[in-house]
Amino acid sequence: MRPILSYLRRFGILPRLRVLFFFHETTWSGAPIQLWHIVKALRARGFTVAAAVPKRGAPESGPISKLLAELGAEIFPVVDLSAPPRLEELRDLCGKFDVVVANTLVMWAAVESAQAEGVPVIWYIHESRVAEQLLAHNSGMQPALKLADLVVMPTRRTAQLYAAFTDRAIEVVPYGIPPAPEQARQPLESRALRFLLLGSYELRKGQDVFIDAIGQLPDGTREWASFRMAGRPLEKEFHESLAARAAESPNVELSGALEHDAALAATNAADVLVCASRDETMPLAILEAMSLGRAIVSTDVGGISEWLTDGEDALIVPPENAAALAQALSRCLSEPALVATLGENARRTFTENFSIERLGKSFARLIEQVREKR
Numbered sequence: 001m002r003p004i005l006s007y008l009r010r011f012g013i014l015p016r017l018r019v020l021f022f023f024h025e026t027t028w029s030g031a032p033i034q035l036w037h038i039v040k041a042l043r044a045r046g047f048t049v050a051a052a053v054p055k056r057g058a059p060e061s062g063p064i065s066k067l068l069a070e071l072g073a074e075i076f077p078v079v080d081l082s083a084p085p086r087l088e089e090l091r092d093l094c095g096k097f098d099v100v101v102a103n104t105l106v107m108w109a110a111v112e113s114a115q116a117e118g119v120p121v122i123w124y125i126h127e128s129r130v131a132e133q134l135l136a137h138n139s140g141m142q143p144a145l146k147l148a149d150l151v152v153m154p155t156r157r158t159a160q161l162y163a164a165f166t167d168r169a170i171e172v173v174p175y176g177i178p179p180a181p182e183q184a185r186q187p188l189e190s191r192a193l194r195f196l197l198l199g200s201y202e203l204r205k206g207q208d209v210f211i212d213a214i215g216q217l218p219d220g221t222r223e224w225a226s227f228r229m230a231g232r233p234l235e236k237e238f239h240e241s242l243a244a245r246a247a248e249s250p251n252v253e254l255s256g257a258l259e260h261d262a263a264l265a266a267t268n269a270a271d272v273l274v275c276a277s278r279d280e281t282m283p284l285a286i287l288e289a290m291s292l293g294r295a296i297v298s299t300d301v302g303g304i305s306e307w308l309t310d311g312e313d314a315l316i317v318p319p320e321n322a323a324a325l326a327q328a329l330s331r332c333l334s335e336p337a338l339v340a341t342l343g344e345n346a347r348r349t350f351t352e353n354f355s356i357e358r359l360g361k362s363f364a365r366l367i368e369q370v371r372e373k374r
Helices: 002-010 030-044 063-071 086-094 105-116 130-135 158-162 207-215 236-246 260-269 283-290 321-334 337-355 356-373
Strands: 018-022 048-054 072-077 099-103 121-124 150-153 169-170 193-198 225-231 250-257 272-275 295-299 316-317
Touching: 018 086, 030 048, 030 099, 030 121, 030 356, 048 063, 063 072, 072 086, 086 105, 099 105, 099 337, 105 121, 105 321, 121 356, 130 169, 130 272, 150 356, 158 169, 158 283, 193 260, 193 321, 207 225, 207 321, 225 260, 236 250, 260 283, 272 283, 272 321, 283 295, 295 321, 295 337, 316 321, 321 337, 321 356
Parallel strands: 018 048, 018 099, 048 072, 099 121, 121 150, 150 169, 193 225, 193 272, 225 250, 272 295, 295 316
Antiparallel strands: none
């Protein structure tokens, strides 16, 4: 029955479903990027889409707001992320739509408001281990987990973390992004190997472990590589300590936040994308590097090992283990053929599992599903 209804709506025989997406922020970062891709994919499939976003000028407001407007989505700059949220305002907004999609744990009030208005709601959750802290410090989040019609998460490992908090159905939908455009680059043999770590400067991203690993590389090896990190300094003291340590090594560079095009250019220029995180779900920087055919070295966090296999399309090491990370970096430096093979296989894994088409199809099915169950 669902495919028939979807077909009828897509071709105007039945009214198109009106779907409201709650963005906790519209900066160019992981969770809002994923929701943006979903909105765009659903608009192409015939859904009427709208977005509730942070007000212009708020720290959480960013370039995705402009992209949503250019797409033709109706924009509601009313989301107030301060505590307590304005539930009456959110309820009035939710009541105008057929389905609500709330993005990240921060948007628990949108889930509560949609439920109060009798509007089916999908809660798209990305947080992994950090969720335990958020749930413990926000009295509204955990009860809301029992209200969503459906909870969607990007990895099985993330879904398992929430089993103790909700009896609601949890659907695992892998991320999807468009393949990054590849540019001309120098051949690997003509220069030193370039390692890149993209991520905000905060303890959970593990830049300190990366620097520890660099320091453990054998003498005479480290000089044949460059190591770059780039991101927003979210934890000031942590960032300052990293900067002081990086200053001691001439081939270690700390950069600030990069615009998306600049981040893609940096990934394109790199040979190896490194993730040294203590906690992740499935970093989009890794997916973009995979689409470019870059080798991946990553800690075994989030959904990494659900999609990548050690020695085949990545080198995977335990988190918080600088010695193991150093060994993986050393392998890349001593085995250029391995770097090329890992990159080729990573591109294949990306193509088979992380397409925008698959992501849009999955969310279209889930939206139709929750609407019909009401």
